[in-house]
Amino acid sequence: MADGKFLNGKSYVIGYDASRAFVAEAxxxxxxxxxxxxxxxxxxxxxxxxxxxxxxxxxxxxxxxxAKQSRQKIATLLSVARNDKAxxxxxxxxxxxxxxxxxxxxxxxxALETWKNPVDLLFVPAHTLPILxxxxxxxxxxxxxxxxxxxxxxxxxxxxxxxxLGARDTRYVVTIHDLGVEYLPGHHQFPQRYYLDLASKYxxxxxxxxIAVSAATRDDLIKRYKVDxxxxxxxxxxxxxxxxxxxxxLKVKSVKSKYKIKGDYILFVGTVQPRKNLLMLIxxxxxxxxxxxxxxxxxxxxxxxxxxxxxxxxxxxxxGWDYADILAAPKKYGIEKQxxxxxxxxxxxxxxxxxxxxxxxxxxxxxxxGLPILEAxxxxxxxxxxxxxxxxxxxDKFSRNGQWPMANGKSRENLEAIVLVKPNDVDKWAxxxxxxxxxxxxxxxNISQKxxxxxxxxxxxxxxxxxxxxxxxxx
Numbered sequence: 001m002a003d004g005k006f007l008n009g010k011s012y013v014i015g016y017d018a019s020r021a022f023v024a025e026a027x028x029x030x031x032x033x034x035x036x037x038x039x040x041x042x043x044x045x046x047x048x049x050x051x052x053x054x055x056x057x058x059x060x061x062x063x064x065x066x067a068k069q070s071r072q073k074i075a076t077l078l079s080v081a082r083n084d085k086a087x088x089x090x091x092x093x094x095x096x097x098x099x100x101x102x103x104x105x106x107x108x109x110x111a112l113e114t115w116k117n118p119v120d121l122l123f124v125p126a127h128t129l130p131i132l133x134x135x136x137x138x139x140x141x142x143x144x145x146x147x148x149x150x151x152x153x154x155x156x157x158x159x160x161x162x163x164x165l166g167a168r169d170t171r172y173v174v175t176i177h178d179l180g181v182e183y184l185p186g187h188h189q190f191p192q193r194y195y196l197d198l199a200s201k202y203x204x205x206x207x208x209x210x211i212a213v214s215a216a217t218r219d220d221l222i223k224r225y226k227v228d229x230x231x232x233x234x235x236x237x238x239x240x241x242x243x244x245x246x247x248x249x250l251k252v253k254s255v256k257s258k259y260k261i262k263g264d265y266i267l268f269v270g271t272v273q274p275r276k277n278l279l280m281l282i283x284x285x286x287x288x289x290x291x292x293x294x295x296x297x298x299x300x301x302x303x304x305x306x307x308x309x310x311x312x313x314x315x316x317x318x319x320g321w322d323y324a325d326i327l328a329a330p331k332k333y334g335i336e337k338q339x340x341x342x343x344x345x346x347x348x349x350x351x352x353x354x355x356x357x358x359x360x361x362x363x364x365x366x367x368x369x370g371l372p373i374l375e376a377x378x379x380x381x382x383x384x385x386x387x388x389x390x391x392x393x394x395x396d397k398f399s400r401n402g403q404w405p406m407a408n409g410k411s412r413e414n415l416e417a418i419v420l421v422k423p424n425d426v427d428k429w430a431x432x433x434x435x436x437x438x439x440x441x442x443x444x445x446n447i448s449q450k451x452x453x454x455x456x457x458x459x460x461x462x463x464x465x466x467x468x469x470x471x472x473x474x475x
Contacts, residue, residue, distance in 0.1 A: 178368030216389030
C-alpha cells in the first residue's frame with residue numbers, strides 16, 4: 001500500500017479539502033489537515049491528489065500589523081503549494097486548486113468544483129460534508145443510514161458506478177474529531193455549537209465512511225449517532241518525532257528568555273476555553289503553592305517550599321471563547337505572579353517549551369484524541385492528563401504495568417511518565433503535581449526505550465491507515 005502500491009495497482013483521483021491546512025494560527029484540526037496531507041505525499045505516489053485550498057484567508061487577529069504578517073504568511077504558503085511544488089517536496093501527483101468564494105467555502109466553492117470536476121473520492125478532514133453532491137441529486141443512493149455503506153457501495157459498483165452525466169460516482173470520507181458538542185454543549189460557543197452538531201450529524205449520516213481519531217470517538221459515533229459500525233474506522237493522529245524531540249539546554253534557555261519564563265514551570269498547551277478545564281488546573285496549582293507558606297532563605301533554595309514558591313504555571317495557546325473567568329482565576333486565588341498566559345506561540349518553539357517543563361498538564365474534560373500528550377512524550381516531558389477515554393488509549397499503549405521508568409535510575413525520581421487523574425479531582429491533581437515539582441532534578445523520559453511505540457503514532461502510519469480506509473470505500 002505504501003509508496004504507491006495501493007488499490008490493487010489502480011490509480012484514482014482523490015480530492016482533499018485543505019481549507020484548514022494553511023492557516024496562520026493552527027490548532028488541532030488544522031495541524032491534522034496539514035500533517036496528514038504531507039504524510040500522504042510521502043507514502044502515496046500512485047494516486048492523483050487534487051488539493052483544494054482557499055487562495056486567501058483573513059486570520060481573526062485584532063492587531064493590524066500581526067494580521068498583515070499572517071496574511072502574507074498564508075499567501076506565501078499557498079503560492080509555494082501552487083507554483084513551486086517540487087522545490088518544497090510536493091510530488092508531481094499533487095495538484096493544488098484554489099477555490100472561491102471565501103464565505104460558505106464548503107457548501108458553495110468546494111461543492112461546485114467537485115460537481116463540475118468530479119473526483120473518485122473526496123476526503124474532508126474536519127466534519128463538514130458538501131450538501132450539493134452529484135450522487136445525492138442524480139442517483140439518490142441514500143438509505144436509512146444516509147448511504148448504502150461499504151457493502152452497498154460494492155453492490156452499486158457491480159451494477160455500474162456512473163451517474164447520469166457519465167461521471168464516476170464520487171465517494172466521500174469525513175474525519176470526525178470528537179463529539180464534545182454532544183457531551184458538553186455548554187462548553188461550546190453559540191452559534192458554532194449548533195452548526196458543528198448539525199454538520200457532524202449530516203456527515204455521519206451521508207458520508208460513505210467516517211474516520212474517528214480514536215476508538216473512543218468511534219464508539220461515540222456508533223452510540224450517539226447510531227452510525228453503522230462497519231463504516232466507522234478508528235485512525236489515531238500522529239506526532240512528528242523528528243520535530244518534537246528533546247531540545248538542548250541552550251535552546252530551552254533561549255525560548256524561556258523569549259517568553260520571559262523564569263525558573264521551573266508546569267506547562268499546558270491548547271486553546272484557552274472552558275472544556276480544557278483550566279479553571280480546575282489553576283485551582284489545583286493554587287492549592288499546591290498556597291499550601292507552603294514558609295519563608296525560605298537564599299541559602300536554602302533547594303527545599304521543596306522554595307521550589308513551590310518559584311514554580312510557574314505556563315499556559316500556551318490562543319484565546320478561544322468564554323475565557324474571562326480563566327484569565328481572572330490567578331488573581332482570584334492570589335497566584336497571579338506565578339501563572340503566565342503566553343497566547344499563541346510559534347510552532348518552532350513548542351519542542352523547547354515541552355523539553356524545559358517539569359511536567360506537562362493536560363486536564364481536558366473532553367477530547368477526540370490528545371495529540372499534545374504525544375508531543376510532550378516525544379520531547380521527553382512527563383505528562384499528567386485527565387482520565388478520559390482517548391487519553392487511556394495513549395496510556396495503555398505506552399505504559400508498562402501502569403508505570404514507565406524515567407531515564408535516570410534513582411528510585412525516588414522513578415515516577416510514572418504518564419499519570420491519569422480524574423478531571424475534577426482538584427486535590428489529586430495538586431498531589432501529583434507536587435510529586436514532580438518536588439524533584440531536585442527534572443526527570444526525563446527515556447525516549448530510546450519507546451522509539452518503536454512512538455513510531456506507531458507517526459503521521460506516516462496515520463496516512464497508511466487512512467489510505468486503507470480509502471481503499472475500502474473505492475474498491
